Amino acid sequence: MKKKRLFEEDMDKVLVGMNLKEANENKVKMDKPQQQIQKNEQIILKHKKTKEERKKEVDEFGKMLEAGIKEYIESDRYKELLDNMVNFHDYSVNNSIGIMLQKPDATLVAPYTKWQKLNRQVKKGEKGIVILCPVKYKRMTEETKLDEKGNPVLDKDGYEIKEKIYQNLVTFKIGFVFDKSQTVQLEGKKEFALEPVSELKETVGKSYGELMYAIQEISPVPVSFEKIQSGAKGYYDDKHIKIVVNQGMSELQTLKTMIHEEAHARIHGTHWESDYKKISFDVRECVEFPNLGKVYENVSLEEAVDKLGKISHSSMIPGLVFRLHDGSDYAEMDYPLVIGNELQIDSLNLIEHFRESFEVQKAVTQLMPKFGSVEYLRSTKEIQAESIAYMVSKHFGLDTSDYSFGYVGTWLKDNKQLMENLDVIKATSNQMINDIELSLNKHILFExxxxxxxxxxxxxxxxxxxxxxxxxxxxxxxxxxxxxxxxxxxxxxxxxxxxxxxxxxxxxxxxxxxxxxxxxxxxxxxxxxxxxxxxxxxxxxxxxxxxx
Incomplete structure (x- = not known):
């Protein structure tokens, strides 16, 4: 209770100025709620925050978030974390957990302007739920132009030619959303049907057979059903590139096991390349100045690791870079994945798109045991796969909590394991959910x-x-x-x-x-x-x- 009280007190500091009721006490009352809130917003915006103030807000939110996640994990409430990540799967891991910590009963959240478009008004006195909003910007620097050999290019007078280099960067600012329970329908306006995500999923018409077909169809490797003598419920065979599921289990256990093993195949499989249509890899003898050494372009991740290991570390620092082909703002640009012998996890985690990208998260997961930046045991793989299986099953109305959390508990070495793997769990779960829903929708159209x-x-x-x-x-x-x-x-x-x-x-x-x-x-x-x-x-x- 003490931790929760401290969390709420700290959150109140971040929310200074957001209490609409308090702002109203300092101004003349107005008849319409919408006018009142608009005026309150004007009051808040009078003081434009400095860069340092915005950074402080974001840092405070990050500290509270870390403390809140730790509290949930240490108090055996990991299930609630995953449930919330399912309910708010359109939000980042940090934001979905932040929503839960601030308003545990939240079911459907949206920004203030979105509720207005849905003909709903935020009630007076309601506090916004704090989220982190990415802000993209470009930074221009002037650098000396280099030729193919890495030498400065000179003009006719012998001066170095400068060229403008633009970097795409991301920072964060504090934003606010409101839960449906904090809003009211505007009288005389059209009412939109609004339901919590969990209730919406109940309306999807699907049977065991349809889900079975969809899960098999989206599997990256063949799935077979056999009698497994060892008593295992299923396994992923990376050498022979296949999934085997035990015959004769209940429908629920069969579906959950298929999802679990497909999660293994997607993030731990090394012998299939279909994921890498949206990502490519280069190995550079000199990661900072590629023109100074050899460059191996568009190689598989397995080849990249092999070639990187054969490069001697002389005066140049070798590295492995990736390039996304996903149509995003970060596409078709090079980003370092490995510099020297260090996996660049901390740098990648600064960019939300990389944290949410399945392709990036799979590459990081594959490289962890090779570069030793994180202790990567079999237990970590099992925690990832079972957590993904729980989240995907939950999304489609299948409750596997009795089995899943007992299973996770048998593999858990320490709470740090859970916190380190939330990003890859979220990214892979979202990808599998989207793939299954697309398969189900194709089946509806076919029928x-x-x-x-x-x-x-x-x-x-x-x-x-x-x-x-x-x-x-x-x-x-x-x-x-x-x-x-x-x-x-x-x-x-x-x-x-x-x-x-x-x-x-x-x-x-x-x-x-x-x-x-x-x-x-x-x-x-x-x-x-x-x-x-x-x-x-x-x-x-x-x-x-x-x-x-």
Whole structure:
């Protein structure tokens, strides 16, 4: 209780000026809550914080976060940490845990402006939940231009030519979000359906067979089911590149074991390269000035380690760099992964995108035992895999806590192991969840024979013709007009208006068959957006930025 009280007292210091009720006491009361909060924000913004003040805020938050995580782990509340990382998987590890520490009952959080867009108003007197927000910026330096041999390039007068070098850097500032319970619906405004993440997952129509198929489909290596004589529930064979799962187990145990072994394959497997489509590696004889020595470009991680080990450490410092190809702000630029004999974990962890990137986290995990920056025992691998299995299972409504946390406990050497591995656990869990959901969505479209925008439009148009919920067929609007308007909405990515229409049918308790068909169409629309529309939008974005 003392730790919690100290945490709350420290958090109050960070939240100075954010208590809307206190700010209101110093100003004339206003009628509308929105006007009140806007005025309070003006009061807060009068004093523009200096760089040192912002850094101090971030440092204080980091210290409180570290203390809070330590308290949860030491008090056997590791399950709550993972549960929270599932519920707020769109946020970084630090932010999702920070949300839990400040408001343990939070279910759905968003910034103030997002709640406004959802026609909800933050209640007077509510304090914002502190999060860390990355701020990207470029730093320009002038350096001497070097030729291919590493010598300075001179102008006609014999002076060194300078060139501008731009570095992409990231710093952090304090931001705020509010939980749904801290907001109220604005009267007379459209009400959006809002549910906690855990409840949303309950609505996904999936059976054991569908999940089994999806988990097998997304596996990076073949999965077979055999009777394992040793009594093991499953294993990943890195030498023969396969997963074996014991036959005859319960459905829940089978699914959990498959996820556990696939986690091993993804982050501990060394003999398959499909992960590295989004990342490449170079080995440099001189990591700082590559022109001064040999460079081995676009090699596999295994080759990179081998070549790096054969380079003699003379006056030059060798190294291994990586380059992301993921379309992010950090893509197509070189970042050091190993300098000399040191794995650059601390430097990488300063950049949130690298902490959240599965490709970067896998590379770090593969290199840990080779460079000895962290004691890397088999226990660490098992803690990673079982924690990932728990988080992925939890996301899909499967409770494996009785088994998972007993299993983690048998391998746990010390609490430091848990804290060191939260990033790779989060990144891998997110990747597996996204892959499984994509597979499930593809299955929904396959079952409903939807391969194009026209197919989706025909499904909705057919629903209109069959059930005619609001007598549209008797109105002046023709069936052709309905089809064209639906197709136009889909082409413009205005799926929201179609879903609102279908939800209205469900909310008004029309005949049972019509409501069921409307629910089925919403499920198809959601799958259609993820499988067909989003990739189109992403490709368009890449094209517009000149990536393709």
């Amino acid at each position: 409903n024979k939807i391969e194009s925008k026209e197919d989706m439009t025909n499904k909705i148009d057919s629903f209109m013709k069959t059930f005619d919920p609001y007598d549209y067929m008797d109105s002046e609007q023709s069936a052709g007009f309905n089809y064209e308007s639906i197709l136009c909405d889909i082409n413009n990515n205005d799926i929201g208006s179609i879903k609102d229409f279908l939800n209205q049918i469900i909310d008004e308790d029309m005949e049972e068959e019509m409501s069921k068909e409307a629910q089925k169409l919403i499920q198809c629309l959601d799958a259609f957006v993820e499988v067909i529309l989003k990739p189109e939008l992403d490709d368009g974005l890449k094209f517009s930025h000149g990536i393709r």
